[in-house]
Each structure stands twice: as structure tokens, then as C-alpha cells.
Amino acid sequence: MSEFCLDCWNRINKTHDTEKEWVLSQEPDLCEGCGKYLPVIVTQRKGVAKLKFVWNQKKKNNILRK
Ligand SMILES: [Zn+2]
Numbered sequence: 001m002s003e004f005c006l007d008c009w010n011r012i013n014k015t016h017d018t019e020k021e022w023v024l025s026q027e028p029d030l031c032e033g034c035g036k037y038l039p040v041i042v043t044q045r046k047g048v049a050k051l052k053f054v055w056n057q058k059k060k061n062n063i064l065r066k
Pocket residue numbers: 004005006007008009031032033034035036038
């Protein structure tokens with residue numbers, strides 16, 4: 001899996017995620033985005049993905065109803 005720091009992750013995905021959404025590595029690692037040694041994203045915090053998914057589904061359903 002590619003490793004990116006939070007800044008690069010947000011830049012690539014055009015998101016504004018924070019450490020609340022993503023678990024960052026304890027030790028600095030090589031970020032493939034900026035080439036610096038920074039805490040990189042390890043995994044998504046459980047629960048957030050599901051919430052976002054549910055929210056997106058609701059949004060989609062609302063659009064379909066119109
Ligand atoms: Zn980076």
C-alpha cells in the first residue's frame with residue numbers, strides 16, 4: 001500500500017480529513033507524496049467510513065427522489 005502523510009492524502013483526494021478520520025503511524029515513514037519522513041496514514045478509523053457511506057447513500061437517495 002502506498003504511504004502518504006495527511007497533507008498529501010488530502011491534496012490527492014481533494015479532502016480535508018483530519019487525524020480524527022485516519023490513524024497515523026507512530027513512527028515517521030517516507031511519504032510517497034512529498035518524499036519527507038512524516039507520520040503516514042496507516043488505516044481509517046473504524047466507524048467513520050461507515051458513517052460516510054451511510055451519509056452518501058442518504059444523499060444519493062434524496063437525489064433519486066427528486
Ligand atoms: Zn506527504
